[in-house]
Amino acid sequence: MKDDGETRKEAINLMTGPISSKQSCKIGTWNVRTMYESTKTAQVVKEMTSYNIGILGIAECRWTGQGQTTTKDGHLILYSGHESQHMYGVAIIIQKRHVNSLIDWKPISDRIIKARFQSRHCKLTLIQCYAPTNDKSEEVKQEFYDQLQSIRNSVPKHDMCLVLGDMNAKVGTDRTGVENAMGHFGIGTRNENGELLLEFCLNNDMVVGDFARNLNT
Template identity: 50%
Template sequence: MYEARKTNQVIREMEIYNMEILWISECRWNGQGMIRHASGATICFSGQESGHYRGVALIINKKITKTLIDWEPINARIIRARFNSKYTKLTIIQCYAPTEDHCDEDKDTFYSTLEETVRKTPKHDVMVVMGDMNAKIGINNTGRERVMGKEGLGKMMNDNGERFADFCMENDLIIGGSIFKHKDIHKETWVSPTGKTKNQIDHITINRKWRTSLQDVKAKRGADVGSDHHLLASQIKLKLRKTSNKKPEILFTTQRLRDPVTRNIFEINLKNSFEVLEELPTEDIESGWTKFKQAFKETSSLVLGQKKKAWKTWMTSKSWNLIEERKKLKQEILSRKENFMRDNTYKRKNKQVKKSVKEDKQQFFEEQAKEAEKSSQQRRSRYITVYKITKSLIGSYQINSSSTVKGKDGTRITKQEEVSKRWKEHFQVYKRQSLT
């Protein structure tokens, strides 16, 4: 996701596959925070302080953003988020485990931190631990039948596989990729650059108490963002619920009133609604205002329609067409049972995508700079226009203040209620210091 506009491509695939929550291993973003994407999706990430490697993230669909209760960036390999649902809470822990050739000390540290994160999870929650575990589990489940089936890929476990399976045994987690019967091509989650090695190293697990909620785990080879990993999708039967019952304000397409015909229809419908209201008895001012407002809303909905926010991006149709061509090319290569990562045609197409996206980005910033310069010379609207341009460039990617607030003990606070309380304490102390 560190490459120019790779995030746009990832979110587009997320929308195509109708995914509500998407978790990313090795996002390569620095720092920790929460951002709002132009599509309306929310991205929480946890990465290194410097150096674009490792890093984990989650992308939450706009429709279910309000189900997020809180989230916690543990380190550059682990991130946790908790969601509200109808019957219970859902906790998801996303991981990026050390590779097989890492030293034992790194692996021990990773699983020790992961164990601590799991222990903090409330016992009644549906808990899902998932991510790039770099673990080959194979088909031999002897001694581990309680948490593992025989539908894994390969014959042997590697060291990471042993550690991962033992971790699942200790925490009573079912390995989803080992219990659902699929073809091997739908179990493979990673392809080596040479194309000779295909492994199942990405995994999705769920606590055994909620095993029946996990409907399926399957690799989606059709998804393409130029990665050597396939999209691993799972279906969990759980109805998420908003943390707040406050309904968002409905916006209407008022621009249609500029058309004389539409404006005339709107006026006639509104006049008819008011005539009906005049005949109805009004008990008090409040009920009268409610009926008056309802008449406006019903007329606006009927004539104007609701305003729909479009996902605006500076990527041109040329770049999106190249991305679509690359995706089709990948599917064509896979249908021939060949490795797309070694195919020269795919490599060239991937380079074309990267080049085109970089050119789009450069062109966009140049156009915005020219528009800002032009607007600064105008007296009336210069500040408004420059502000809008600045906001369009950085506003959607501003780090949420809730991700950087810390308590008195130095621990990071992610719950909105606790963040507000902490800010109140801060300003009370600041006010007392100012008075003295």
């Protein structure tokens, strides 16, 4: 999507309402490589709809600035990108039927965005990420995880919290010492980003999971 200001329309006057306990909200995440072209955005939304995903976290949208926009079909896109360069960038796309469940959201950086939703039995906080690649400097990666930890610490205690995104990590198959943070289906050999991800999970009582899951709220 081009950053010309004309294709971005702010969504206003959102009325907060809970995701119904009688419906299933499928949540997923996708590294799309880019949504800079408006046709790419339409393609992503089309795929999201075809898989009946209610809330989709996006990595590498490559939009600049921070804000929100609505599609012609009424789906809401929250985004957080670099100030001027079409690089990195994260977003959360919310299907029209779930827009009213949005309580608030916060753009953190071009690698992290947070949104909070009202559901019938609990509140849900989503943190969408795009982590630095494994070849980035230790300083860059540590800065990302320090920021992610700060955001995780800000999540209300009784919220369900999901950290989504492309973490650019390989956790491998060895579960020794990290049994509480990963299951039996890792592949390959753990890299440095995998170590950082598992350390984050252990420190926050979280578990590495699939890229998508069904949430009956």
